[in-house]
Amino acid sequence: MSPVEQPTFLDRIRARPRLRTALAAAVPVGFVTALLFIPYVLLLVHSFWRLKGGAITHELTLENYQRLFGTDLYPSTILFSAGVAIRVTLFSLLLAYPLAYLLAFKVKRHKQLMYMAVIIPLWVSYLVRAYAWKIILGQSGILNGLLMAAGVIHEPLTFLLYSRWAVILALTHIYTPFTLMPIYAVLEAIPPALKEASQDLYADRWQTFRRIVLPLSLPGVLAGSTFAFVLSMGDFLAPQLLGGNDSALMVSNLVWSLFGVAYNWPLGAAVSVIVLLLTLFLLWLANRVETAMNYGGQAVGRTGGRPDGQTVGIPGRRL
Amino acid sequence: MTTPHDTSLDLDKLTRRHETFHMPILELRGLTKRFGDFAAVDDLSLDIAAGEFLTLLGASGSGKTTTLRMIAGFEPPTSGEILMAGSPIAALPPFKRDINTVFQHYALFPHMSVRDNVSYGLRMRRVPAAEREERVTKALGMVKLEQLGARSPRQLSGGQQQRVALARALVNRPRVLLLDEPLGALDLKLRKEMQLELKHLQTHLGITFVYVTHDQEEALTMSDRIVLMRQGRIEQVGTPRDLYDRPASRYVADFIGETNLLPGTVVESAGGMATLRVGDVTLHGVSDDGLAAGSEAWLTVRPEAIDLSDGAAPPGHNAVTGTIADAVYAGSALRVYVALPGGRRLVANVPSGTVATNGATVTLAWPVAQGRCVAG
Numbered sequence: 180m181s182p183v184e185q186p187t188f189l190d191r192i193r194a195r196p197r198l199r200t201a202l203a204a205a206v207p208v209g210f211v212t213a214l215l216f217i218p219y220v221l222l223l224v225h226s227f228w229r230l231k232g233g234a235i236t237h238e239l240t241l242e243n244y245q246r247l248f249g250t251d252l253y254p255s256t257i258l259f260s261a262g263v264a265i266r267v268t269l270f271s272l273l274l275a276y277p278l279a280y281l282l283a284f285k286v287k288r289h290k291q292l293m294y295m296a297v298i299i300p301l302w303v304s305y306l307v308r309a310y311a312w313k314i315i316l317g318q319s320g321i322l323n324g325l326l327m328a329a330g331v332i333h334e335p336l337t338f339l340l341y342s343r344w345a346v347i348l349a350l351t352h353i354y355t356p357f358t359l360m361p362i363y364a365v366l367e368a369i370p371p372a373l374k375e376a377s378q379d380l381y382a383d384r385w386q387t388f389r390r391i392v393l394p395l396s397l398p399g400v401l402a403g404s405t406f407a408f409v410l411s412m413g414d415f416l417a418p419q420l421l422g423g424n425d426s427a428l429m430v431s432n433l434v435w436s437l438f439g440v441a442y443n444w445p446l447g448a449a450v451s452v453i454v455l456l457l458t459l460f461l462l463w464l465a466n467r468v469e470t471a472m473n474y475g476g477q478a479v480g481r482t483g484g485r486p487d488g489q490t491v492g493i494p495g496r497r498l
Numbered sequence: 499m500t501t502p503h504d505t506s507l508d509l510d511k512l513t514r515r516h517e518t519f520h521m522p523i524l525e526l527r528g529l530t531k532r533f534g535d536f537a538a539v540d541d542l543s544l545d546i547a548a549g550e551f552l553t554l555l556g557a558s559g560s561g562k563t564t565t566l567r568m569i570a571g572f573e574p575p576t577s578g579e580i581l582m583a584g585s586p587i588a589a590l591p592p593f594k595r596d597i598n599t600v601f602q603h604y605a606l607f608p609h610m611s612v613r614d615n616v617s618y619g620l621r622m623r624r625v626p627a628a629e630r631e632e633r634v635t636k637a638l639g640m641v642k643l644e645q646l647g648a649r650s651p652r653q654l655s656g657g658q659q660q661r662v663a664l665a666r667a668l669v670n671r672p673r674v675l676l677l678d679e680p681l682g683a684l685d686l687k688l689r690k691e692m693q694l695e696l697k698h699l700q701t702h703l704g705i706t707f708v709y710v711t712h713d714q715e716e717a718l719t720m721s722d723r724i725v726l727m728r729q730g731r732i733e734q735v736g737t738p739r740d741l742y743d744r745p746a747s748r749y750v751a752d753f754i755g756e757t758n759l760l761p762g763t764v765v766e767s768a769g770g771m772a773t774l775r776v777g778d779v780t781l782h783g784v785s786d787d788g789l790a791a792g793s794e795a796w797l798t799v800r801p802e803a804i805d806l807s808d809g810a811a812p813p814g815h816n817a818v819t820g821t822i823a824d825a826v827y828a829g830s831a832l833r834v835y836v837a838l839p840g841g842r843r844l845v846a847n848v849p850s851g852t853v854a855t856n857g858a859t860v861t862l863a864w865p866v867a868q869g870r871c872v873a874g
Binding site: 370372373375376377378379380381382383386390391394395472 | 570571572591592593594597598599601602603605606607608609618619622623666667670
């Protein structure tokens with residue numbers, strides 16, 4: 180009689196797909212739970228606790244939120260931050276879109292190299308990049324030096340550094356590659372035949388851009404904008420280093436000082452929750468806009484195919 | 499060997515067939531496209547008659563698609579000229595040419611509905627809305643997709659997408675329609691259906707079709723004329739029957755349909771006939787090449803022209819003797835593979851009732867007029 184092989188422990192697991200999936204998912208799910216989900220819950224809970232005489236008491240209250248919306252400081256800070264983030268997003272787009280377009284369609288040789296040249300700054304420490312602007316914009320900085328050497332000015336300009344514009348400039352520099360990457364990816368994915376088909380159907384280059392390339396690249400634009408907006412909205416180092424007095428007007432710095440200086444964790448948590456909700460709302464909005472723009476996505480949803488929620492976070496993978 | 503680009507001769511044949519004279523709608527004059535050192539299309543000259551279904555046939559890399567792309571305007575020629583109804587167009591961008599293209603993978607705009615895809619060209623040409631709607635509806639009806647106008651291209655099958663691509667091009671009523679392997683992505687059955695439908699549409703609309711394919715069977719089925727291309731040049735131009743029955747070279751004989759090729763030496767060639775020495779036997783065949791005595795040539799004979807016999811061949815026939823290596827039943831015919839003494843194999847398609855025993859010695863015979871002697 181030939182020996183029959185006994186299933187091993189691993190064979191038993193392999194034979195049970197659900198168990199297999201559960202085991203494979205355990206580590207990432209555990210990671211996300213411990214480091215993201217639980218902290219968010221703690222944040223949310225803290226925002227409803229009361230601060231009494233500098234100590235957190237475990238009493239549920241809405242007074243943090245009342246104070247947040249009751250004074251002008253917090254809403255205006257959030258709005259100011261959003262204003263900075265919107266400007267950073269716009270400037271990043273203005274830089275990234277033409278650059279991505281050139282890279283995707285016009286550069287034929289050394290394309291990979293050029294792309295790397297744009298991406299490599301991401302490998303440089305954030306702090307270094309932010310500091311670099313201090314060196315460029317400072318009173319005895321490179322820009323002032325150049326302008327004085329050229330005889331354009333006779334005394335160093337002082338308004339360059341320590342203003343919201345320095346912050347916007349630095350953040351634009353830092354986050355433009357993040358904006359570029361999804362736009363480039365989406366442009367690259369547009370089949371050249373679509374542009375040819377458009378030209379074949381009497382559309383000149385501008386019409387082809389307007390009616391074919393631009394609409395098809397919008398998911399990438401949205402993804403890039405989301406990156407730039409969310410990242411600069413939550414940034415607090417660049418304002419700290421370059422913002423001067425204006426830095427106090429960025430919401431992340433406010434949260435930082437509420438937690439770190441004022442020891443008012445509940446209020447800091449409440450501000451964070453509001454900003455988080457605002458950000459989630461924007462992500463949701465971006466996703467909705469993308470779905471609405473995407474003729475197929477909408478119609479597929481209607482005919483009972485996949486629901487439209489397949490691109491949360493990074494839209495633009497659907498081309 | 500390549501045939502000279504004597505297109506006027508081919509036009510004569512065409513006009514005799516149609517008994518009307520067509521002015522050429524497109525004239526390619528010494529068209530050349532180089533990519534670095536590589537000549538994708540090499541000094542190609544060709545007249546395309548208005549209303550004809552012309553197929554550019556060739557293996558991949560033969561230059562057929564590059565030729566099409568130069569006509570469409572996507573690829574500027576390195577040298578040469580393209581005339582449309584007599585005026586040069588090689589310098590015009592694609593959007594200024596009265597030519598539309600059906601792309602290999604359809605290239606439908608994924609962010610537009612089927613209807614918007616079809617109306618795109620009319621919109622760009624600022625055709626008034628009322629007329630536009632009417633023409634789009636008609637075009638969709640022509641390809642039997644009236645009901646699907648509101649769909650996204652993504653929701654259509656490959657065959658339906660193909661029809662949308664066709665409607666999107668035809669709605670503009672171009673003078674010339676270019677088709678780049680339009681049926682390549684479809685399954686066999688659908689492809690056969692679409693071949694007939696395309697041919698029907700072309701005849702019905704009277705639009706000149708320039709059709710690119712590597713599928714010789716497709717080319718034979720649909721074309722008025724076939725341009726067989728090889729290494730950027732024209733190997734032969736002619737009607738499907740010309741290419742099948744009167745291949746100008748070994749390459750053409752081999753590419754179009756199935757054939758047997760026997761290498762030999764020309765003994766003599768005169769009066770449209772040639773005599774070849776193939777191994778130990780002397781064979782005769784039709785020839786219009788004026789093959790030089792002593793030169794190497796090929797005798798080509800189609801499998802369906804060959805009969806099996808166990809005795810001597812009747813007069814006016816070529817005959818070779820060999821042993822049956824294999825016989826394969828293929829429905830309507832029996833395919834008999836016969837090994838010749840030199841080791842070469844011939845295949846004959848004989849009636850399926852024929853008895854063929856492996857190892858039996860047989861004589862293969864075919865009328866002299868059915869074989870052709872061509873240069874390598």
